[in-house]
Amino acid sequence: xxxxxxxxxxxxxxxxxxxxxxxxxxxxxxxxxxxxxxxxxxxxxxxxxxxxxxxxxxxxxxxxxxxxxxxxxxxxxxxxxxxxxxxxxxxxxxxxxxxxxxxxxxxxxxxxxxxxxxxxxxxxxxxxxxxxxxxxxxxxxxxxxxxxxxxxxxxxxxxxxxxxxxxxxxxxxxxxxxxxxxxxxxxxxxxxxxxxxxxxxxxxxxxxxxxxxxxxxxxxxxxxxxxxxxxxxxxxxxxxxxxxxxxxxxxxxxxxxxxxxxxxxxxxxxxxxxxxxxxxxxxxxxxxxxxxxxxxxxxxxxxxxxxxxxxxxxxxxxxxxxxxxxxxxxxxxxxxxxxxxxxxxxxxxxxxxxxxxxxxxxxxxxxxxxxxxxxxxxxxxxxxxxxx
Amino acid sequence: xxxxxxxxxxxxxxxxxxxxxxxxxxxxxxxxxxxxxxxxxxxxxxxxxxxxxxxxxxxxxxxxxxxxxxxxxxxxxxxxxxxxxxxxxxxxxxxxxxxxxxxxxxxxxxxxxxxxxxxxxxxxxxxxxxxxxxxxxxxxxxxxxxxxxxxxxxxxxxxxxxxxxxxxxxxxxxxxxxxxxxxxxxxxxxxxxxxxxxxxxxxxxxxxxxxxxxxxxxxxxxxxxxxxxxxxxxxxxxxxxxxxxxxxxxxxxxxx
Numbered sequence: 341x342x343x344x345x346x347x348x349x350x351x352x353x354x355x356x357x358x359x360x361x362x363x364x365x366x367x368x369x370x371x372x373x374x375x376x377x378x379x380x381x382x383x384x385x386x387x388x389x390x391x392x393x394x395x396x397x398x399x400x401x402x403x404x405x406x407x408x409x410x411x412x413x414x415x416x417x418x419x420x421x422x423x424x425x426x427x428x429x430x431x432x433x434x435x436x437x438x439x440x441x442x443x444x445x446x447x448x449x450x451x452x453x454x455x456x457x458x459x460x461x462x463x464x465x466x467x468x469x470x471x472x473x474x475x476x477x478x479x480x481x482x483x484x485x486x487x488x489x490x491x492x493x494x495x496x497x498x499x500x501x502x503x504x505x506x507x508x509x510x511x512x513x514x515x516x517x518x519x520x521x522x523x524x525x526x527x528x529x530x531x532x533x534x535x536x537x538x539x540x541x542x543x544x545x546x547x548x549x550x551x552x553x554x555x556x557x558x559x560x561x562x563x564x565x566x567x568x569x570x571x572x573x574x575x576x577x578x579x580x581x582x583x584x585x586x587x588x589x590x591x592x593x594x595x596x597x598x599x600x601x602x603x604x605x606x607x608x609x610x611x612x613x614x615x616x617x618x619x620x621x622x623x624x625x626x627x628x629x630x631x632x633x634x635x636x637x638x639x640x641x642x643x644x645x646x647x648x649x650x651x652x653x654x655x656x657x658x659x660x661x662x663x664x665x666x667x668x669x670x671x672x673x674x675x676x677x678x679x680x681x682x683x684x685x686x687x688x689x690x691x692x693x694x695x696x697x698x699x700x701x702x703x704x705x706x707x708x709x710x711x712x713x714x715x716x717x718x719x720x721x722x723x724x725x726x727x728x
Numbered sequence: 729x730x731x732x733x734x735x736x737x738x739x740x741x742x743x744x745x746x747x748x749x750x751x752x753x754x755x756x757x758x759x760x761x762x763x764x765x766x767x768x769x770x771x772x773x774x775x776x777x778x779x780x781x782x783x784x785x786x787x788x789x790x791x792x793x794x795x796x797x798x799x800x801x802x803x804x805x806x807x808x809x810x811x812x813x814x815x816x817x818x819x820x821x822x823x824x825x826x827x828x829x830x831x832x833x834x835x836x837x838x839x840x841x842x843x844x845x846x847x848x849x850x851x852x853x854x855x856x857x858x859x860x861x862x863x864x865x866x867x868x869x870x871x872x873x874x875x876x877x878x879x880x881x882x883x884x885x886x887x888x889x890x891x892x893x894x895x896x897x898x899x900x901x902x903x904x905x906x907x908x909x910x911x912x913x914x915x916x917x918x919x920x921x922x923x924x925x926x927x928x929x930x931x932x933x934x935x936x937x938x939x940x941x942x943x944x945x946x947x948x949x950x951x952x953x954x955x956x957x958x959x960x961x962x963x964x965x966x967x968x969x970x971x972x973x974x975x976x977x978x979x980x981x982x983x984x
Contacts, residue, residue, distance in 0.1 A: 630821075630824075632820075633823045633824075636815065636821035637823075637837065638783060639781055639783060639810060639813070639814075639815040639900075640810065640814075640815075640837050640893075640894055641807040641808065641811035641839075641894070642807075642834070642838055643807065643837075643842045645842055645846065646837045649848075650826075650830075650834045651823060654825045654826050655823070655824075
């Protein structure tokens with residue numbers, strides 16, 4: 341506590357001479373002009389190119405605004421029958437759609453053997469394909485015919501030259517009309533999106549578990565009591581700063597090599613990066629807590645644990661929750677990019693579509709990211725409003 | 729209830745940076761007195777108050793509360809001693825995000841079982857008692873409001889209710905009205921005065937305005953540069969003494 345100095349009246353600062361100010365402004369304008377002229381040149385800004393070459397990007401952009409969401413597929417009836425080769429047992433049928441049934445003359449055969457395939461119960465007088473599916477799942481159309489007026493057919497096949505013993509014969513009847521179904525891209529995007537959200541959740545959770553204890557070691561007001569603890573503080577802060585400055589993209593590359601390409605690498609990359617970011621935010625929150633309530637609760641004769649519970653926890657928990665949700669939100673956004681370098685999730689799918697120039701499918705993924713990020717942003721704002 | 733007696737002998741406090749906040753302070757307070765402490769900012773008022781409940785450790789000297797020497801108490805006995813001393817602060821020091829009721833109940837933490845209190849569970853009779861104290865300070869309807877939604881005067885009344893929850897023998901009030909407007913200042917001080925008169929609780933209260941000191945204090949102690957420069961009846965302070973305490977340039981400001 342210093343003696344009161346309020347009785348001293350501070351002197352007004354001297355005003356600069358008017359001419360000097362104008363000259364200084366002029367010098368600043370010239371300096372800024374040079375900086376921006378150089379910047380323009382070095383970054384090769386070329387606005388003419390932007391207008392002239394717009395035609396190159398138009399098809400791409402027009403695909404991006406028309407994402408692949410739904411598709412019309414012909415309605416089909418499907419029936420399957422299993423056949424074992426070289427004495428192996430026949431596998432059970434896997435997918436059937438519609439009332440039709442398929443029978444093969446034998447359930448066990450060798451490559452090159454003749455087979456008689458009969459079907460019944462299909463829609464009459466419709467085109468029909470007979471497809472062979474081998475053990476690896478690859479399919480070949482062996483025969484095309486038409487169902488008769490009673491919905492039956494008979495066909496003679498030869499067992500094709502395949503590897504593996506467990507095979508299926510599939511009869512696919514194409515019906516009139518079409519059905520509107522979610523496209524393949526939309527289905528894949530949906531499941532990858534779920535993976536992405538959970539990837540971000542697991543990464544964030546991992547970060548929270550590590551960052552909460554570390555943040556206390558990185559709070560100066562707690563750690564400045566002895567030289568040793570101050571030293572710990574500097575070490576923790578340095579680790580935070582280094583870990584934070586390494587891009588998650590680089591971390592994901594390293595972890596993809598370490599644990600293999602996939603979501604786990606992404607979880608680790610986001611987790612390590614978030615430990616540093618959250619740790620720094622948490623520590624700053626701990627540093628800025630109001631010592632008043634701590635003093636007041638101490639004065640009531642409370643124990644150390646009670647002081648923490650009643651004076652410290654209420655001050656740090658709501659902002660911690662807010663920071664964490666915000667971080668999760670950021671991590672969902674980041675995990676899409678992480679997928680580009682093998683971190684799993686939606687980014688991985690997006691990269692595949694881009695590499696195959698499937699812009700409409702890529703657009704599906706891009707819009708899915710936009711949608712989920714917007715929803716997350718809204719939800720985190722609602723939760724933050726509630727808790728803080 | 730009977731207020732506590734305080735005896736302070738040769739109390740000194742030197743901070744680690746070398747600042748001498750208190751120099752050889754000696755005085756006694758009888759039970760039930762309303763002691764007003766005045767002095768410039770930095771004269772040692774806050775340090776003196778905080779030495780009495782050992783929020784600040786004294787450097788030298790003795791403090792006796794009802795003849796119990798408190799500067800040498802073990803941590804456990806210190807906690808038991810602190811429960812008897814309510815404290816009110818200039819900045820109220822409420823837990824802003826907690827409800828008013830929780831803030832009041834937190835005054836009882838020194839008495840309840842530590843493990844129970846961690847779940848924020850308080851027995852029904854304590855909750856009733858807390859509501860009763862809120863009625864005493866006139867804001868029972870605010871019990872479930874968040875503390876930071878209250879006005880300054882209301883927050884200070886919660887502070888008083890929290891101190892009451894301790895069943896204190898002594899109330900330390902560190903500039904309790906310095907952040908409040910004149911009208912609210914009087915209403916807050918009247919609650920403190922009431923506790924002093926009716927319940928006989930000893931009060932030590934630092935104030936900035938002599939007019940408030942004269943109105944509420946039964947005794948006045950003045951500090952200057954960490955030393956006691958006056959100890960007497962508030963009404964005895966005249967212009968000469970006032971200038972001694974506050975310096976030659978000071979002019980007394982009245983508060984309505």
